[in-house]
Amino acid sequence: MSLTLRNITYTYPLETEPVIKDLSVEIESGKVYGLIGNNESGKTTLCNIMRGFIPSIYQGDIQGEVIINGQAIEAYEAGELASVVGYSFQNPFTQMSGVKETVYEEIAYGMENLGVPRQQMIQKVAELIQLFKLTDLQNKHPFELSGGQKQRVALASIVALDPEIMILDEPTSQLDPQSTEEIFEIVQLLKKQGKTIILVEHKVDLLAEYCDAILLLEGGKLALAGTVKEVLTNPEVLKLGGQLPQVTQFFLKAVAENKVKIDRLPLTLTEAYGLLQEVD
Numbered sequence: 302m303s304l305t306l307r308n309i310t311y312t313y314p315l316e317t318e319p320v321i322k323d324l325s326v327e328i329e330s331g332k333v334y335g336l337i338g339n340n341e342s343g344k345t346t347l348c349n350i351m352r353g354f355i356p357s358i359y360q361g362d363i364q365g366e367v368i369i370n371g372q373a374i375e376a377y378e379a380g381e382l383a384s385v386v387g388y389s390f391q392n393p394f395t396q397m398s399g400v401k402e403t404v405y406e407e408i409a410y411g412m413e414n415l416g417v418p419r420q421q422m423i424q425k426v427a428e429l430i431q432l433f434k435l436t437d438l439q440n441k442h443p444f445e446l447s448g449g450q451k452q453r454v455a456l457a458s459i460v461a462l463d464p465e466i467m468i469l470d471e472p473t474s475q476l477d478p479q480s481t482e483e484i485f486e487i488v489q490l491l492k493k494q495g496k497t498i499i500l501v502e503h504k505v506d507l508l509a510e511y512c513d514a515i516l517l518l519e520g521g522k523l524a525l526a527g528t529v530k531e532v533l534t535n536p537e538v539l540k541l542g543g544q545l546p547q548v549t550q551f552f553l554k555a556v557a558e559n560k561v562k563i564d565r566l567p568l569t570l571t572e573a574y575g576l577l578q579e580v581d
């Protein structure tokens with residue numbers, strides 16, 4: 302499912318300056334997008350625009366159009382929109398329903414609300430518990446979980462609803478490196494299922510490996526947009542408050558100091574290894 306933003310300018314209530322400024326972008330169906338930018342550049346605000354919470358919940362002044370699969374976002378009913386666009390909060394605590402007493406029930410909760418048949422629900426929860434490695438936690442109270450465990454449960458609860466578009470706001474911020482990698486692998490699996498994914502994430506090394514495209518926000522404007530290769534090998538990213546993958550930065554420096562002669566910059570260690578073999 303595609304998502305288009307056309308000339309979006311948004312100002313929060315009681316504010317005079319817009320925080321999103323004349324932003325247009327085309328999110329193509331079935332692709333994974335990394336949304337980067339420094340603190341307060343407008344990433345979370347943009348996510349809330351994409352899922353219709355702005356202006357329905359946060360209000361304020363919004364100009365421009367949000368179009369989901371060819372239809373204006375206002376034409377969707379709230380329940381329908383929630384099942385098309387899934388969203389995971391930056392803070393996983395906010396995501397917990399607060400009404401369920403086990404991880405198992407928490408994951409089933411959204412499906413229960415949607416009236417998914419019981420047998421189908423049981424099967425789906427079992428699949429997700431395995432996929433998100435939650436077997437040992439399934440009978441625990443959601444509030445007893447660590448931040449990282451909550452983050453996995455929050456994501457499983459979204460995947461349970463099977464939305465076509467998933468907006469994940471820093472889904473790995475509280476996870477250790479191994480669990481982070483596992484979440485990225487799940488993102489890859491969701492992509493294989495044809496989902497469209499927008500990932501707010503600071504870990505550019507992983508974005509380089511798993512994303513198709515990168516959007517860089519700076520001061521509420523879309524400063525750079527393009528394929529992972531186009532954006533994450535562009536030194537401009539550093540001036541715009543973003544980061545480049547470590548290996549790319551390393552080679553950028555090595556090229557500038559004439560330590561190595563290459564015609565393109567690598568994004569990952571595997572690519573770097575291939576390049577060095579060519580140079581030999």
Ligand SMILES: Nc1ncnc2c1ncn2[C@@H]1O[C@H](COP(=O)(O)OP(=O)(O)OP(=O)(O)O)[C@@H](O)[C@H]1O
Pocket residue numbers: 313314316320338339340341342343344345346347
């Ligand atoms: N409810 C609000 N009312 C007024 N201003 C807000 C509100 N929420 C966010 N802002 C402002 O909007 C700007 C963008 O914030 P936003 O949270 O979207 O950025 P972000 O890139 O997600 O930041 P971070 O990486 O720190 O989460 C900031 O200047 C912030 O202070």
